[in-house]
Every structure is written in C-alpha cells, then in structure tokens.
Amino acid sequence: MKKVLVFLTDGFADWEASYVTAELNKSRTGYEVQTVAIDKKPKVSMGGLRVLPDYSMEDVLPDFNMLIMPGGTTWRDEKNQKIQKIVKECFDQNISVAAICDATTFLGMHGFLDHHKHTGNSLPYLKEGAPDYCGDIHYITTPSVRDKGLVTANGTAALEFSKNILLELNVCDEKDIQDWYEHFKKGSVSC
Amino acid sequence: MKKVLVFLTDGFADWEASYVTAELNKSRTGYEVQTVAIDKKPKVSMGGLRVLPDYSMEDVLPDFNMLIMPGGTTWRDEKNQKIQKIVKECFDQNISVAAICDATTFLGMHGFLDHHKHTGNSLPYLKEGAPDYCGDIHYITTPSVRDKGLVTANGTAALEFSKNILLELNVCDEKDIQDWYEHFKKGSVSC
Numbered sequence: 001m002k003k004v005l006v007f008l009t010d011g012f013a014d015w016e017a018s019y020v021t022a023e024l025n026k027s028r029t030g031y032e033v034q035t036v037a038i039d040k041k042p043k044v045s046m047g048g049l050r051v052l053p054d055y056s057m058e059d060v061l062p063d064f065n066m067l068i069m070p071g072g073t074t075w076r077d078e079k080n081q082k083i084q085k086i087v088k089e090c091f092d093q094n095i096s097v098a099a100i101c102d103a104t105t106f107l108g109m110h111g112f113l114d115h116h117k118h119t120g121n122s123l124p125y126l127k128e129g130a131p132d133y134c135g136d137i138h139y140i141t142t143p144s145v146r147d148k149g150l151v152t153a154n155g156t157a158a159l160e161f162s163k164n165i166l167l168e169l170n171v172c173d174e175k176d177i178q179d180w181y182e183h184f185k186k187g188s189v190s191c
Numbered sequence: 192m193k194k195v196l197v198f199l200t201d202g203f204a205d206w207e208a209s210y211v212t213a214e215l216n217k218s219r220t221g222y223e224v225q226t227v228a229i230d231k232k233p234k235v236s237m238g239g240l241r242v243l244p245d246y247s248m249e250d251v252l253p254d255f256n257m258l259i260m261p262g263g264t265t266w267r268d269e270k271n272q273k274i275q276k277i278v279k280e281c282f283d284q285n286i287s288v289a290a291i292c293d294a295t296t297f298l299g300m301h302g303f304l305d306h307h308k309h310t311g312n313s314l315p316y317l318k319e320g321a322p323d324y325c326g327d328i329h330y331i332t333t334p335s336v337r338d339k340g341l342v343t344a345n346g347t348a349a350l351e352f353s354k355n356i357l358l359e360l361n362v363c364d365e366k367d368i369q370d371w372y373e374h375f376k377k378g379s380v381s382c
Contacts, residue, residue: 006239015209015349021238022205033239042243047212048197048224052233052241143378156378158206187334187347 001032003064004169007103008035008043008053009080011073016100016155019184020068020162029171036061038082046072057086064095066169071101071155076109084110094149098165101155112150119145119152159185192223194255195360198294199226199234199244200271202264207291207346210375211259211353220362227252229273237263248277255286257360262292262346275301285340289356292346303341310336310343350376 004024006017025033037043037053044050055061067090074080083106090097091112099107107113119142143157146164153161163181167174195215197208216224228234228244235241246252258281265271274297281288282303290298298304310333334348337355344352354372358365 014213015206018206018209018238021240022236025237025239035240045213046216047209048216049212049226049240050243050245052243054241154378156375160378184347187345187351 002030003062004031004033004066004068005036005055005061005064006033006068006070007083007086008037008051008070009072009074009083010043012043012045013071013073013101013155014045014047014049016153016158016161017068017070019158020165023162023166023180024169024171029169031065031169031171034062034064036086038080057082066096066098066165068165069097069099069103069106071099071103073102075102075106080106081110084112087112096149096151096168098151098161098168100153100158100161104152104154107152113152115148116150117145117147118150119143119154119157193221194253195222195224195257195259196227196246196252196255197224197259197261198274198277199228199242199261200263200265200274201234203234203236204262204264204292204346205236205238205240207344207349207352208259208261210349211356214353214357214371215360215362220360222256222360222362225253225255227277229271248273252277257287257289257356259356260288260290260294260297262290262294264293266293266297271297272301275303278303287340287342287359289342289352289359291344291349291352295343295345298343304343306339307341307343308336308338309341310334310345310348 006021021033024031034054035051036055036057038057040053040056042050042052067086087097104119144151144153144160144164146168151161151164151168159181163177166177197212212224215222225245226242227246227248229248231244231247233241233243258277278288278298295310335342335344335351335355337359342352342355342359350372354368357368
C-alpha cells in the first residue's frame with residue numbers, strides 16, 4: 001500500500017481533511033492513511049478528539065506519497081514552527097503537499113508558496129475580521145488550487161481540497177472523482 | 192460547561208460530525224465535546240485516525256445534553272449492538288440524540304425511530320447498490336430532520352446535520368446559525 005501522511009497539530013480542524021482521508025483510506029484506492037506529529041502525545045482536535053499519532057517527526061518515516069496538512073488553531077505557535085523541516089523534505093523530494101486554511105498560511109510564512117499558484121496569499125497575511133478558527137489570512141477567491149505537486153484550499157472548501165488531492169494522487173479516473181465530489185457537494189437522497 | 196458526548200466506533204465516518212464538534216467545542220457556546228465508546232481502546236476512524244475515547248460505556252458518565260452518533264462501517268457488528276443501552280438512557284432521560292448515516296439505521300433497527308420523524312426509513316433497510324461507507328439503507332429525501340429531541344441526517348448532509356444540532360442545543364440565535372451554515376455550504380472567499 002502506498003501511504004499518505006496527515007500532519008496532526010493540537011487544535012487541528014476536524015472537518016478539513018475528513019472527507020479525503022476517509023476516501024483515500026479505502027482499500028480500493030491503493031493508499032493507506034497514517035498520521036504524524038511533532039511527538040507521539042495525543043493531539044486534540046478543535047472538536048475535542050484525542051488522536052494518537054502513528055509517527056513522531058523524530059521517527060524514521062515510511063515512504064509516503066503526500067503530506068496532508070489540516071488547518072487549525074496552533075500553526076503560529078512557536079513549538080510548531082519546526083514542522084517546516086518535514087515540509088522542506090517533501091518539497092526537496094518531490095512528495096506532494098496538501099495544505100488547507102491556516103496550514104497554507106504556515107507554508108507561506110516559511111516561503112514554500114513562492115513558486116506555486118496557491119489559494120492563500122503568501123504575504124501579507126493580516127486581515128482584520130476573519131473568523132478565529134482560520135487565523136487572519138486573506139485568501140484569493142478560488143476555493144482550492146492544485147499546482148506542481150501542491151494543493152491549497154481555504155477552510156470552507158474541504159470538498160474542493162479533497163477533489164484536488166484525489167486528482168493529484170490519481171486514485172481513479174477524473175470522471176469518478178468529479179462524481180464523488182458532486183455526490184457530497186450536492187447531497188444525495190441515498191447516503 | 193455543558194457537555195456533548197460523541198459516540199466513537201471503529202470505522203466511524205470522519206466527516207459526519209466534524210463540523211459540528213469543532214463549532215460546539217468553542218468556549219463561547221458553553222459546550223464542551225467529549226467522547227465515549229464501548230471501551231477505552233483507541234477507535235480508528237474510516238480515515239485512519241486513532242482516537243482515544245474519554246469515557247467507556249462502563250464509566251460513570253458526566254451529565255450531558257446530547258449524544259452525537261456519527262455513522263461508519265461497524266454499526267451492524269454484533270459487538271456494537273450493546274450501544275443501544277446508552278441510547279435508551281438518553282431517550283428515557285430526555286437527552287437529545289443526533290445520529291447520521293448508518294447510526295440512524297442502528298436507531299431504526301432497535302426501534303428508537305418509531306415515534307419520531309426522521310431522515311432514514313426505519314424499515315425496510317435493504318436497498319442494493321448504496322455506497323459501502325454508509326451501509327445499504329434507503330433514505331427519504333430530506334437531508335436532515337429534527338424532531339422532538341432527535342436529529343437524523345444522511346451521510347452527505349454533514350452541514351445540515353450540524354445546523355440542526357446547533358438549533359437543538361440553542362447555542363446562539365437562529366440567524367447566526369443560518370449564517371454559519373451558509374458560510375460553509377456556499378464557501379467563502381475568506382477562510
């Protein structure tokens with residue numbers, strides 16, 4: 001099985017990677033989802049889930065095909081700035097990166113967005129009045145952007161983010177991915 | 192703080208309660224979200240998150256105002272049928288219950304839907320061709336229903352489910368809840 005790693009931080013936004021991890025982790029995709037964090041202690045989501053990371057950044061990580069970075073409330077905390085190390089390794093090794101909401105801001109603050117089209121402006125970040133759960137970044141209007149191995153999205157675009165990740169990882173043909181997206185976007189009479 | 196409990200099962204559907212738990216767990220709502228499961232062992236979501244339950248069903252539970260039951264892949268497993276005990280206690284004590292996707296089916300199979308309007312038909316359940324992540328229930332067309340302390344929804348209606356829960360718990364006025372819903376439903380240029 002190929003692997004996708006999700007980076008867990010305290011205060012990670014529950015919904016932002018929720019659709020895509022559930023879809024990717026199905027056996028038919030050929031991918032398995034695991035989690036990594038700065039250490040092995042449980043990370044508590046915004047919604048109160050205490051999640052045990054599979055790996056710490058100090059571990060020897062398995063080969064993986066993408067790093068997914070959900071947004072959340074602590075991407076600006078001093079202790080989390082060291083996460084740039086694993087991101088740099090992904091960029092250096094051409095491993096895809098998918099970041100949403102404040103994780104996109106984090107990428108911008110550390111210069112990772114400079115040569116990519118992306119959803120969040122890299123600088124300036126500060127804009128008064130944005131909702132607290134996403135920090136105070138000003139986003140451009142496209143809900144999610146995929147460019148050269150990088151997927152970004154704003155925090156209300158979990159489904160568009162998911163679609164771009166499924167396309168990036170080429171899990172099935174584009175029509176099936178579009179159907180999957182529309183099934184959830186429009187709702188369905190059957191579940 | 193008033194409490195809302197989320198019932199965790201192995202294979203629980205990551206996205207289905209993700210929006211509402213993150214919103215409810217903000218300090219301004221007056222609610223705190225915690226988790227309960229049949230035992231204290233980590234429960235692994237569809238998307239691969241290993242979540243540590245705060246309580247086992249064997250524990251003395253704190254007072255709580257609602258039980259949220261995300262759908263998932265194991266609601267028909269023999270070992271999970273004992274979950275009806277906590278559901279019965281909620282119904283007996285007029286504690287609100289919110290169930291989505293296959294958790295709604297579970298309620299129907301144990302007779303809890305008989306005197307409520309709800310999204311999922313209680314019987315018959317079997318319908319060929321429904322997606323595997325939600326079981327094979329046939330749903331009526333309303334994405335989410337709120338009736339007499341019970342909220343139900345189909346698995347593509349996480350936002351409608353969330354809106355009904357926020358209304359049921361009366362976390363703020365209806366207009367603000369509608370604005371919150373539309374913010375996520377329509378997407379937003381700022382996150």
